[in-house]
Amino acid sequence: MPTLNPLSTASVAVNAARTLTRELEQRILTxxxxxxxxxxxxxxxxxxxxxxxxxxxxxxxxxxxxxxxxxxxxxxxxxxxxxxxxxxxxxTDKNDLAAAVTVTYMESTLLPLLTDVLTDDLADYDLVRTVIGVYVDTVSADPNVYVFTTGRSAGSNSAAYTERIFTGAVRSTIEQRLGVRGAQIDGAKTWATAIVGAIIRAVDGWLVTRDQPTTQLVDELTMLVWSALVGIVARNGDPVAFAADPLPMPPLPGDAP
Known part of the structure; x- marks a missing residue:
């Protein structure tokens, strides 16, 4: 995949994240x-x-x-x-308090870190791996606040709105990157939702077991997300073209060429 300058893409993604943060404040805070x-x-x-x-x-x-x-x-x-x-x-109650903590955590910790990453002049692969790394490292460094703010313990709707913030930023980035290539962008919402959901679920599971180093978790998630993006780009973002000609699975070792 060719290297692209992400600066224009970054501004779109960051603005989307900030807009959704304001929506978060308006909808779940008292x-x-x-x-x-x-x-x-x-x-x-x-x-x-x-x-x-x-x-x-x-x-x-x-x-x-x-x-x-x-x-x-x-x-x-x-x-x-x-x-x-x-x-x-x-x-009003613990959910209201958790919602307020969510906004504070997002605005003071996660969003500034993601903003720094998205505005760096990174190649496509480096951007994907760095964004995943920032998310994993931030959660690893502050697990108690993460669990509380995402509503896993507080029982609030904060988790859904947190995911919307990340999904909006990822969707904007995908749309911009595919648009530069002249590819279809109709599936950007689905792809962004799936990517963010997979990352969050994987990190949630890792928090319970802590059975591998964070670097390994980042590597595995990067492999998954990057492979998916390469497949999307290879078929120009067109699901019909992909279904008609899916990327082939490499042959098994020992198979005849």
Whole structure:
């Protein structure tokens, strides 16, 4: 696959991720109460409420790192240094708190790292492997917060929205890269969803067993994703052409040529 300069592609992918992050904030965080025009007290309360939510969210991140993703509201409150009543004053329930932590984690950790990768001048293969490596290494370095924010323990919808953020960025990148080649892009949504889903499921399973080094996990995922992308490009992004002429399986050792 020829080397392409990914800078224009990167801007599209990054913008998609940021747009979806704003959507995440709007849809799963408790909506702010609209300030009444001219009511200075309500406006001041609303500013205080949002500032306090931010402070408690950041404290919760540190609590989850220390206590684990299954920590209850009582434990989180004690670690933050407030009562559980205070948490419920600013968050509807644990799902609401997990949603707030998700946005903080995405904006402060994962998205900046992915932005740096996507704006690097990397060849196609290097970009694929580096993006997977960033995801795996970030999860490995902060597993408690990852599990909590993706809703595996918190029971919230945060996991679905987290996947949408990554899928949107991957889809934009695929569309741009195929577009440069004049290939069909109708399948980009399906391919991006499958790629992101496979990576997330594999990482989730690895977190349970930790049965291999992260470098091996990255290598195996890269092999899977890169092979799929090469197959798509080889048939110009056209499922009909692929079905009519699928890439052949290499012969078994010892088979006659």
């Amino acid at each position: 909506p702010a109460v609209e300030a009444v025009a001219g009511d200075g007290r309500k406006q001041r309360w609303e500013h205080h409420k949002q500032a306090r939510r931010t402070e408690l969210t950041e404290g919760t991140v540190e609590a989850i790192r220390a206590l684990g993703p299954n920590a209850g509201m009582d434990e989180i409150a004690a670690h933050v240094g407030v009562s559980k009543t205070v948490l419920y004053r600013y968050f």
